[in-house]
Amino acid sequence: MAEAPKSNATIRDVARAAGVSVASVSRALNGLATIRPELRRQIEDVAAQLGYVPHAGARHLSLSRSGTIGVVLPDLHGEFYSELLRGMDNEASVRGLHLMLMVMHGEAARGVTALQTMRGRVDGLVVMAPHVPAGELLAHLPAGMPVVLLNGSGAAPGRARLRLDNHAGAQALVEHLIASGRRALVHVTGPEGNVDAEERLAGARAACARAALPLRVIRGDFTQGSGARAAEQLLRDGDGVDAIFAANDMMAIGAMMRLRGDGVPVPEQVAIAGFDDIPLAQLISPSLTTASIDIADFGGSAVARLAQVIAGNDDAALEQRRPVLVVRQSTRSNSSTTTPADRADREEA
Amino acid sequence: MAEAPKSNATIRDVARAAGVSVASVSRALNGLATIRPELRRQIEDVAAQLGYVPHAGARHLSLSRSGTIGVVLPDLHGEFYSELLRGMDNEASVRGLHLMLMVMHGEAARGVTALQTMRGRVDGLVVMAPHVPAGELLAHLPAGMPVVLLNGSGAAPGRARLRLDNHAGAQALVEHLIASGRRALVHVTGPEGNVDAEERLAGARAACARAALPLRVIRGDFTQGSGARAAEQLLRDGDGVDAIFAANDMMAIGAMMRLRGDGVPVPEQVAIAGFDDIPLAQLISPSLTTASIDIADFGGSAVARLAQVIAGNDDAALEQRRPVLVVRQSTRSNSSTTTPADRADREEA
DNA sequence: TCGCTTGATGTAACCGGTTACATCGCGCAC
């Protein structure tokens, strides 16, 4: 067990106390250059005794490497971001990197300029900003700042980028709904201007168009509450909707709870599907059919990719991930139905 | 809109380009000292043209302030930590502070020594380490590092500290269960060595002792899975348990899903209660009775408190927060029962 | 014995800011 630091000794204090030069101390403690083993041990002893801990900031300045990467997120609400962060943290921890958090709170303008203050603070950034065009983002970055873009919109030539194939995911989901007999479909969108939301909408539209079915669209904002409101609207209108595809799981869950609260059986009368596959999706009952991203893995990959960019070996390619359709109870086809709730719970338990 | 940085100009580059000294540039850009307004504007222009962005690390070194605080968490799984982090981020953002994340991943030893590397990286730490004695934590901190302890165990004289009154919360919860007619109580604990878990157990024991009722105890580990396993064990034993109090919401939810999956009506046959009041608790159906902490607010307060400590004006007192009992559907007393699931959903919708 | 190589150690410049202190120039009072 290491000694408790008694003071904030500097490397020069250690050098003085050990009767050597700062260079020797630095070398001894970093195990880098050739140094007499005996001297090294002596220096280590003195350092321990003084409770010397290197000043990370100073080291950072001279190495021009901070060992820290910045994570830029639009928000922290809900399980999506916490899973993403968890995956990032895992990967960063393995690589000995620290994570600095930056949440944009929806304020695109302020958030984007805030990125500049990252110069000299982080070695690179993983940016998820679905409401900001990639071009604008990049324009505001300190020159030469390594970046990995997550799911942004617009072109970003020469930049590493990870994207979800939202279109394919949404299309597969809606095709599943249609295949299981649903005909009157509603899509609850994400917030306006959000790329992911727009692509999911497009995917849903494509699937409906191919089947020559209409698609009703209600605007949401990715919050559980907006999903519930969409459900309310449908309850008021009462025009025989038999499937709801929400652009993310939280809205799907909001809608589901609202419908069930009003006695509408899910999935018997209305099937519900989401997008993301947050942990909650399989926990809830009926469990939620969704387009599954391995969110934590996605985050981890982003960090791994950034490490590549920082190291200078990255092909700057665009990597697409295709979500996989996970069919659960919330979209069981009405033909195979028996009784309401309790039976449903059993299937995935 | 700010200019896009074209290079990584330093303050000396700006000084040279503007034909002034670095001191003037520093003064002009920080708006600190007296400087001729005209000169200031000229310097600002040059800086903008060069796309100059101050190097945070360098500034940090000379100011010996990083504007960053470290957040040390035991884990990131589940909604508890994401809510906590969200509250911290909000408060930090208001105060213009950055957040650096450190997750201990349960490895107490490695985690504790890792704290030392925070020297020169952060201005202070908010530490939540329910499995590490406060004394040991503090012993490994760089000297003079401002700290706010969240819910640790052991004494920490002279340190700012925020704690939950786990004992009172658990006691209130169990008293509620007893008051609503439950007699055969089970407590599912958190992981061994976790202070919060131990205090909640003690609170539950106290309530039972006062009512002269026995309390069966099953060990869990705060994960949803362990809650489910506890439920399984009870199902196997089949000895008429009528209430489960889990030491956190995730385990309560795990147990609830497991029981319902097996056809055991909740709350009719078995009442279930958790602890924390994560967002999911009121989302799930039946909604979960729990001891509510305003998690985000708790996190925000911790950051605010740390800011005080850093500023040097903090009384280093221990602040206790008492969770409030939130009664929801999962513990409705069996007397008022009508039909199973659907009715239950309606109450809090 | 001397010169040269080689390995260990020390000296000082540097990373990029901030700021105490020195300097400079100007206006005003004598």
Add this chain to the structure above:
DNA sequence: GTGCGCGATGTAACCGGTTACATCAAGCGA
């Protein structure tokens, strides 16, 4: 006309590390 004070600006030290380069001593062959 001089001296003084004062506000604006410049110089250089400093924050705490790393490391290129200089230095020095020891070892070895001629």
